[in-house]
Amino acid sequence: MRAGGAGCPAGLLLTFGWLLLVGLQALQAVNVTAAPETGGGRDGENESEVDEEAENDSDVSENEAQGEPEEEVQNKTIVKEVEFGMCTVTCGVGIREVILTNGCPGGESKCIVRVEECRGPVDCGWGKPLSESLESVRLACVHISPVNRFKYMWKVLKPDQQPVILANDSAVLEVQRELHPMAFECDTLDNNEIVASIKFTVYTTNELQMRRTSRPDTDAVLVFVLTIGVIICIFVIFVLIFIIINWAAVKSFWGVKASTTEIHSEMSSMRYKDSTSLEQSPTDMPGHEDDALSEWNE
Structure with a gap:
């Protein structure tokens, strides 16, 4: 009985110990499975932080893109x-x-x-020659630098006829004077488009001489008139400056002059009164004589 009774408690202890070991292993397994879950949560948080940073970066880039x-x-x-x-x-x-x-x-x-x-x-009307002499005339088209950028077309204009195109395609044309006046036209072209057109009249030698002799010498007259006008203006300015500087003396001078004029006017008025009184005295004399004669008769 004692041997059997002693064997039972030993078996119970072994069974309890085995169950305890199994329970500990189960607890360890549960802890191991829980640890990855918590790590996964941290990864999720990290991923959310990364997403927020990416969003912030995108916002900054958008702001920069808007700022640029x-x-x-x-x-x-x-x-x-x-x-x-x-x-x-x-x-x-x-x-x-x-x-x-x-x-x-x-x-x-x-x-x-x-x-x-x-x-x-486009139309520049009639122009003046670049230079001229009694034998020839130099005409220039409308252009700007560089000259070779444009194309030039010279024409001879004739009344009631089509213009005659000349072979010269440069910007400057030299023409010899002939027995009759001639008209020329130059078209300036840019990319086959006319951007300027100007005409010239080339007179004969005799006409040029007549125009020069019949032309009044207005330049000399104009210079003379301008010179006289400038001198008068300068004189008036100096007089005004002198009056402003010596205003007191000028004022006293005009005061003395005004007083002398008043004295002269008073003297003239007194003389006039005296003359009138003298003129009236002879007319009064006959009246006094008549009174004296009447008294004598009485």
């Missing part, structure tokens, strides 16, 4: 703040200045950016 166009727009507005100078010609083709009014270097209010081409009406 604004800067470009500002730069464009600065470039557009320009003025255009006057064209060097009133017809044909010329040049003008492009002036920047904002953003000039050195704090200047205005600065010249570039020089560009400008155009006016």
